[in-house]
Amino acid sequence: MWRRLLLEGTTCLLQAADPKVLHHRHLSSPCSRLLTQRRPCVLRLRDAGFPLAHGGTRAFKKDANSNAEFPASPITVTEIKQYIRSKDIPFHDGYSCLHVPSIFVQPPARRDAFSLFVDKTTGQFLCKDTLVEGSWEDLQDCLEVMQKEEQDFLSPHVLLGYPESVEEQEDRECELREVQRIWSSAVPLTDVPEDEVQLVKTMFQITKLSNATLKKFGVRLFKPTKSLVFPWFGGPDSSLKGVKLLSAQNTDTEKVIYKEATVPKCSSYYNLFGLPLVSRMDSEVVLTGHELDTLAVSQATGLPSVALPRGVSCLPPILLPYLEQFKQVTLWLGGDIRSWEASKIFSRKLGLRRCSLVRPGEYRPCPVEALAQGKNLSQIVKASIPAAHKSIVSFRQLREDVYGELLNTEQVAGVKWTRFPELNRILKGHRKGELTVFTGPTGSGKTTFISELALDLCTQGVNTLWGSFEINNVRLAKIMLTQFAMQRLEENLEQYDFWADKFEELPLYFMTFHGQQNIKTVLDTMQHAVYLYDINHVIIDNLQFMMGQENLSVDKFAVQDHIIGAFRKFATNSSCHVTLIIHPRKEEDDRELQTASIFGSAKASQEADNVLILQEKKLVTCPGRRSLQVTKNRFDGDVGIFPLDFIKSSLTFSAPIKGKHKLRKVPPTKPENEEAEKGNEVAKEAKENEVAKEAKKKKEEVKKVKAVKANKTMETLQPATGK
Numbered sequence: 001m002w003r004r005l006l007l008e009g010t011t012c013l014l015q016a017a018d019p020k021v022l023h024h025r026h027l028s029s030p031c032s033r034l035l036t037q038r039r040p041c042v043l044r045l046r047d048a049g050f051p052l053a054h055g056g057t058r059a060f061k062k063d064a065n066s067n068a069e070f071p072a073s074p075i076t077v078t079e080i081k082q083y084i085r086s087k088d089i090p091f092h093d094g095y096s097c098l099h100v101p102s103i104f105v106q107p108p109a110r111r112d113a114f115s116l117f118v119d120k121t122t123g124q125f126l127c128k129d130t131l132v133e134g135s136w137e138d139l140q141d142c143l144e145v146m147q148k149e150e151q152d153f154l155s156p157h158v159l160l161g162y163p164e165s166v167e168e169q170e171d172r173e174c175e176l177r178e179v180q181r182i183w184s185s186a187v188p189l190t191d192v193p194e195d196e197v198q199l200v201k202t203m204f205q206i207t208k209l210s211n212a213t214l215k216k217f218g219v220r221l222f223k224p225t226k227s228l229v230f231p232w233f234g235g236p237d238s239s240l241k242g243v244k245l246l247s248a249q250n251t252d253t254e255k256v257i258y259k260e261a262t263v264p265k266c267s268s269y270y271n272l273f274g275l276p277l278v279s280r281m282d283s284e285v286v287l288t289g290h291e292l293d294t295l296a297v298s299q300a301t302g303l304p305s306v307a308l309p310r311g312v313s314c315l316p317p318i319l320l321p322y323l324e325q326f327k328q329v330t331l332w333l334g335g336d337i338r339s340w341e342a343s344k345i346f347s348r349k350l351g352l353r354r355c356s357l358v359r360p361g362e363y364r365p366c367p368v369e370a371l372a373q374g375k376n377l378s379q380i381v382k383a384s385i386p387a388a389h390k391s392i393v394s395f396r397q398l399r400e401d402v403y404g405e406l407l408n409t410e411q412v413a414g415v416k417w418t419r420f421p422e423l424n425r426i427l428k429g430h431r432k433g434e435l436t437v438f439t440g441p442t443g444s445g446k447t448t449f450i451s452e453l454a455l456d457l458c459t460q461g462v463n464t465l466w467g468s469f470e471i472n473n474v475r476l477a478k479i480m481l482t483q484f485a486m487q488r489l490e491e492n493l494e495q496y497d498f499w500a501d502k503f504e505e506l507p508l509y510f511m512t513f514h515g516q517q518n519i520k521t522v523l524d525t526m527q528h529a530v531y532l533y534d535i536n537h538v539i540i541d542n543l544q545f546m547m548g549q550e551n552l553s554v555d556k557f558a559v560q561d562h563i564i565g566a567f568r569k570f571a572t573n574s575s576c577h578v579t580l581i582i583h584p585r586k587e588e589d590d591r592e593l594q595t596a597s598i599f600g601s602a603k604a605s606q607e608a609d610n611v612l613i614l615q616e617k618k619l620v621t622c623p624g625r626r627s628l629q630v631t632k633n634r635f636d637g638d639v640g641i642f643p644l645d646f647i648k649s650s651l652t653f654s655a656p657i658k659g660k661h662k663l664r665k666v667p668p669t670k671p672e673n674e675e676a677e678k679g680n681e682v683a684k685e686a687k688e689n690e691v692a693k694e695a696k697k698k699k700e701e702v703k704k705v706k707a708v709k710a711n712k713t714m715e716t717l718q719p720a721t722g723k
């Protein structure tokens with residue numbers, strides 16, 4: 001990262017750190033496409049977007065995703081403490097942050113207020129008084145300069161970023177005008193006739209929410225779209241920073257579907273709704289996933305409550321300083337399994353000791369529903385369970401979890417693919433904390449296929465991190481964008497911005513590694529990304545790029561086993577799905593791959609929860625037909641194979657022609673035991689039958705083609721496309 005540190009306009013210090021994760025928005029503008037070719041430019045480019053939570057004053061483009069820089073080397077809390085101590089600065093050890101007196105506030109005002117928060121995981125800091133924020137390196141620079149210049153505080157304007165471009169400035173001003181326009185044309189609910197208010201409440205299914213509660217939280221009505229408007233007030237002047245508009249759609253199932261839109265757009269929307277109503281003395285809070293839930297909790301329990309800006313999808317670390325004052329945090333994020341999983345993950349960031357979780361269930365829906373059903377919300381909050389669990393548990397402690405899994409089998413099975421229904425039938429879904437090993441012949445389309453598979457999940461809100469060591473990020477993003485737009489954008493360049501804008505909104509990140517990498521560096525980067533962006537899915541393309549840096553005197557297979565073990569551990573400990581691409585061993589060309597064909601020892605297939613193989617049938621006349629085979633599925637044992645049609649213009653594999661191909665299930669194997677290969681024999685046999693059948697079919701096809709060819713004139717003798 002590059003940052004200019006200016007002191008009284010004279011001292012100028014440039015520092016470079018090493019960001020290892022890149023948000024895909026940085027790959028989407030034409031200029032970044034050029035710049036990312038050269039590493040230092042990537043660094044500057046990232047820094048061009050610098051966000052400020054709660055409406056800071058620095059004149060930077062607000063970009064939620066470029067906020068989090070990675071330190072040159074991972075920093076530990078011990079190192080942070082040691083450094084701060086070495087500067088003779090007092091600090092309090094908080095839950096997620098260290099609290100220090102702000103160096104941006106003139107003494108003595110800062111004496112008792114420990115208003116500068118240093119994130120214990122990343123070292124990033126935020127001064128709540130001035131809203132100055134920056135990386136751990138920035139803070140070190142500031143402290144060094146202060147010491148050198150013998151100053152006892154620094155001007156809040158000391159840290160400057162690169163100035164905004166005219167376009168960025170215009171965008172920001174336009175956004176602010178839009179916020180003001182919506183807010184001023186929205187009507188306070190107290191000014192709306194009562195019968196109209198009742199109508200709105202019925203539409204949103206919030207009839208139990210009182211007018212007083214809506215007024216207290218400043219909720220307004222935007223009549224043109226019949227939306228509720230939730231304000232974002234922030235900054236030292238508590239000014240209006242943004243708005244969230246919520247509209248309600250009634251469905252046949254009596255369940256209302258909410259749609260929301262924010263200005264600024266969701267990636268820069270950092271509102272902890274309800275925060276202005278929290279007093280400095282409050283030590284308890286209920287954290288919800290929705291503004292309406294916060295209204296319900298506040299009204300029914302009288303407890304302070306704040307809502308996360310993007311629901312259960314993430315808890316950006318930049319919000320953590322605002323939650324430091326609470327000794328007790330109850331997470332009541334919703335009534336489904338996804339909320340439950342998110343609350344377990346978020347409580348790690350918040351500090352397990354102070355967190356308790358409301359377990360979703362029949363009697364514990366989300367707060368606004370609980371209020372509508374006349375439940376006792378105070379009792380539900382009181383009955384929340386501590387997030388910190390012991391290493392040994394009894395079934396009594398597990399029985400609710402087991403019941404929850406039995407009750408919500410569909411949700412437990414994970415996120416379903418929209419483009420690969422056959423995969424849903426075999427694997428049932430994409431689940432957190434699993435390790436998927438994926439292999440296929442060289443050049444068969446592994447990257448292309450996994451790219452689409454991951455994109456499918458990402459468009460459904462699965463926060464995704466790519467580690468592409470073989471092909472560069474620009475090429476990978478180009479493949480994904482083509483798959484996203486489902487068309488060849490080279491031929492429709494006028495549509496580029498339209499698709500790039502939509503693509504930019506996806507929760508998609510790239511590691512900026514290329515070529516051989518050290519496994520530890522990669523794992524550190526993944527760990528940081530999980531913390532910063534709540535990554536749910538990491539794709540590593542491919543394992544072989546981590547082998548080169550390891551000690552070559554050690555057995556190659558042992559190195560691979562060690563790496564696979566490390567990814568396995570990461571997936572489990574971080575509740576994050578890892579998809580690992582591994583090259584196959586050299587096999588004979590006409591033989592299909594099997595689990596045992598994965599390069600290395602049997603460790604990969606033993607450790608993996610899922611083993612996927614991209615099968616390619618070699619044909620002389622045309623590109624071979626691909627199929628996807630699942631040879632291991634730890635979740636429920638179903639394995640099988642289905643054909644894939646490749647559409648070259650969109651680089652997609654989805655949508656095989658209906659009726660032409662049928663999903664074939666093969667009997668489950670027992671691949672987890674040491675006789676994994678043996679266990680696969682049933683599947684192998686079935687596969688061999690399939691191969692024989694396919695071969696017969698192919699022969700007939702070839703015969704037919706030959707016959708047709710014979711009847712045709714010379715100019716019709718075109719090479720077959722294979723489709």
Ligand SMILES: Nc1ncnc2c1ncn2[C@@H]1O[C@H](COP(=O)(O)OP(=O)(O)OP(=O)(O)O)[C@@H](O)[C@H]1O
Binds near residue numbers: 445446447449470646
């Ligand atoms: N089913 C297919 N039929 C024809 N071409 C394909 C198919 N799938 C992918 N391709 C094309 O083949 C090329 C190689 O694809 P890709 O890089 O995804 O393969 P890979 O298996 O990841 O390669 P490697 O073994 O080098 O890692 C790309 O140009 C891609 O567009």
